[in-house]
Amino acid sequence: MIRRTALLAALLCVGGAAAYTVKPGDTLYAIAKAHGTTVEVLTRLNGLQGTALKVGQDLKLPGAGTASTPAPPRSAPLPPEQLAPTPTGARIAGVNITVPASLRMGEAFVLRLSGARAAQATVRFPSEVGEDVRRPNEVLRPSGAAGEYVVPGRVVLGKTTPVVYEVTLDGALVRGRIPVAGLDQPIQHLNLPARISGVLQDPARKAEDALVEQAYARRTPQAWSRPFAPALQGAVPTSSSFGQPRTYVAGGPVAYHFGTDYPARTGTPVRAVNDGTVVIAGRYPVRGGLVVIDHGAGVTSLYFHQSRVTVKVGQKVARGDQIGEVGSTGLSAGPHLHLEIRVRGEGTNPAGWMNRLWPR
Ligand SMILES: [Zn+2]
Structure with missing residues (x-):
């Protein structure tokens, strides 16, 4: 891996x-x-x-003096909120557990397990009980190889109470908690015209949502071994993007935006963010031209509003493969790609995955 x-x-x-x-x-x-x-x-x-x-x-490295060599050129520094804080951890039956010291709402993260018996540990997030998440407190087995294993976690949007994790190994149990901070984004009122918001009442929407839920419920082995990559070349997301609380119609309920929007010309190639299997490919009322890729380990990526979908259900794709073209189909007011990266069905900030094998 x-x-x-x-x-x-x-x-x-x-x-x-x-x-x-x-x-x-x-x-x-x-x-x-x-x-x-x-x-x-x-x-x-x-x-x-x-x-x-x-x-x-x-x-x-051992036998070395001070690492005074300048680092090779790399991408621009991440904004402060994306810098990993000092991690924290615990130990159980000879296995080291490492987690981030703090988290933000909507963030994906990993609990790392290292040590000879790390693969035998099971992990749960009991703080998910009572949260608006799919399959709360599921017993999770780590992904990985060669003595280092990870279990991905998710902080659902709207949640600011601490994440509680439990690791079980050989009948022993270690519990820890990670504080969570909010995103402080003001509510955006979209006031969509009726011809667009009418899509939300489309009777076919139920079938569309049910199909997507099936994709979220899949539990397949981790399919990727390289860092995640952008779905569009050089596209910059809009400022009101991941995690944005929104109302779609005046006076309507507040819903969080579970993806990141990248404005781009219709026809721009859309590419798989990593290796996986296409589990949905077609045209749907809300999400429009939709592709869903199962990357394994409970991680799925979703690509909405495409003008054309160029892959088929069951097809294996590699990172960077074209899967469709940017469009404005479904509930969309203009050409853009809406990208989601979900952990066991919950939207997580795609920025936390880019150029990384796992989020922090
Ligand atoms: Zn969007």
């Missing part, structure tokens, strides 16, 4: 001092293994608080 060839190529040797610059998708375990050392040694050498890494972070 981890690209080890890239790890070796990125090894910097300057004046006998070896250092390594963290790339998207790297894990401490994989870096340690690729350089013939251990997580413990790297943790001590670099004064790390946990196993979470930041892309671009310089790590000292």
Whole structure:
């Protein structure tokens, strides 16, 4: 599940001092293994608080001096709210558990398990009980390989109470909590014209929603081994995007926007954000020209409003494969791609996945 060839190529040797610059998708375990050392040694050498890494972070390797080599060029720094805080963790039956120290509403995150028996652990999020989420508190088995495993979590939009996690191994149980902050977005009143909002009353909508629910309920093995990539080349999302609370008609109920909108010309190729299997491909009343890809591990990506869908149900796609073209079909007021990345059916911020193997 981890690209080890890239790890070796990125090894910097300057004046006998070896250092390594963290790339998207790297894990401490994989870096340690690729350089013939251990997580413990790297943790001590670099004064790390946990196993979470930041892309671009310089790590000292055993026998090395200070990692003073400038990092190779990389993408622009993330806005502050997307920077990973110091992770926190616990230990159970020889397995290390690492989680983010804090989360934001609508964020996907991972609980990392490292150690020889990590694959045997099960994870639950009991704080989901009573939340408006699909299959709350499901017993989850980790995805991964070679001593480092992850379980993806989700913070549903509208939630600001802490995430509680439980890890069980050999009859022992460890419980922890992660605080959650809100997004502070003002409600946007769209006041859609009747010809567009009328779509919400379309009787075929029920069948469309039921089909999408089936996709969310799938539990297949993790299908990807490379970081997630954008669905459109160079497209910039609109400012009112993921997590935006909205009313669609004057006085209507508030609904959260579970995706990110990328305005683009009709016909612009839409590409799979990662490897997976197409589970929905067709034209529907609300979502318009729709493709849903099951990436495994409970992760699905959805692409709405396309003018043309160029894949079929059951087809395997690779990251970057064209799946359709941008359009303005379904509940849409102009050409754009609406992209969703869901964890066990709940919308998570796509920005947290881009250029990463897993969100933080
Ligand atoms: Zn949208």
